[in-house]
Amino acid sequence: MRKWGPPLLLTAVLMIVTAGFFLVVRLTPAAATRQAATNDRLLTLLLVVAAIIFGLVVGFFVYSLIAFRRRPGDLKDAGGSKGNNRIEALWTLIPLVIIFAIGVYSTNVMIANSAPPSGEPELEVKVTGFQWAWTYEYPQFGIISGQLVLPVGRPVLFRLYATDVIHSFFIPEFRVKMDAIPGIENTVRATPTEIGNYQVLCAEVCGTGHAYMVSPVRVVDAATFEEWVKTQPAAPAAAGEVAAEAKTGPEAGQQYAQQYGCIACHSLDGTQLVGPTWKGLYGHTVTFEDGSTAVADEAYLKEAIVNPAARIVKGYANVMPANYGEQLTEQQIADIIEYIKTIR
Ligand code: CUA
Secondary structure (H helix, E strand, O other), X not given: OHHHHHHHHHHHXXXXXXXXXXXXXXXXXXXXXXXXXXXXXXXXXXXXXXXXXXXHHHHHHHHHHHHOOOOOOOOOOOOOOOOOHHHHHHHHHHHHHHHHHHHHHHHHHHHHHHOOOOOXXXXXXXXXXXXXXXXEEEOOOOEEEOOEEEEOOOOEEEEEEEOOOOEEEEEHHHOEEEEXXXXXXXXXXXXXXXOEEEEEEEOOOOXXXXXXXXXXXXXXXXXXXXHHHHHOOEOHHHHOHHHHHHOOOHHHHHHHHHHOOHHHHOOOOOOOOOOOOOOOOOOOEEEEOOOOEEEOOHHHHHHHHHOOOOOOEOOOOOOOOOOHHHHOOHHHHHHHHHHHHHOO
8 A cells, every 4th residue: 555655645735736726716707697606616616626637647647757767777678568447447437427427517507597587577688799899789678889788686688699700799707708690699698796897808800800899898786777778879770760761960870870880889978988989079179199189070070980090099999990981871971970969
């Protein structure tokens, strides 16, 4: 039994140190949803199982390297091994049981995290990813926003869409990561449990502006959420798309701004998103990257829409699609500018 002592001790030390590291050092950000807590329990279990296997393999490996090294003057061949059926059966069956148990547990976590809530109706949010921003439509309230605002404690069903290429809707604190794919709908559920500010990231390389596909998430109390809903513009479907076809002016401009995704990057309330806010923009002095300035008049706004790369506003990246001049008619551009003028 004496020669089993050192490798078993080494193995035990490695197991405890590795498992202890995973249990003490938090590798994941704060958990802000009910699903995050469930997810993290699974992750912890996986890391502890991995630490045990790591200890066993590396403990015996390192011990063997030292204990069975060739001594000076020892020129004999190694003895060789004919195999050991009992050990082989054990190291096949034990991992089989572990993998099977992990499979069952993981499936349970997946089912629990994607099950619709039994109590109150869930909040639906239609998330649309496009190069390079996100928009959030709340069909139950008939509103659309460039920011994700959620009431704490209410289950949320995200319906994910993409209009151009594959994006991935990722909120680390929610433990939510799901592809948004053109042509199909993916869904993912989360119930926010912690009031706070988080970020949506895009986790799928989707072009030159991929790194800028970040947008704020605010989890607020129910009363703040109700207040916020009241201040948001109506979604195009709710306001009636026919009206926009027939009319011109700021109202039509508001609908184009939603339809073409402008509001995903340009907030209406002063919040800093990917692009400069539209609040109070008209008539104000804009400072550019090279230090020059200009008054945001109609001519400037038009240039910023059709040729966004011409002058980059200080503090922002050159990521606005350059093809709005082709996507929009002269009248639509004029309507959007009329709309911008109304956001004081
Ligand atoms: Cu969208 Cu990366």
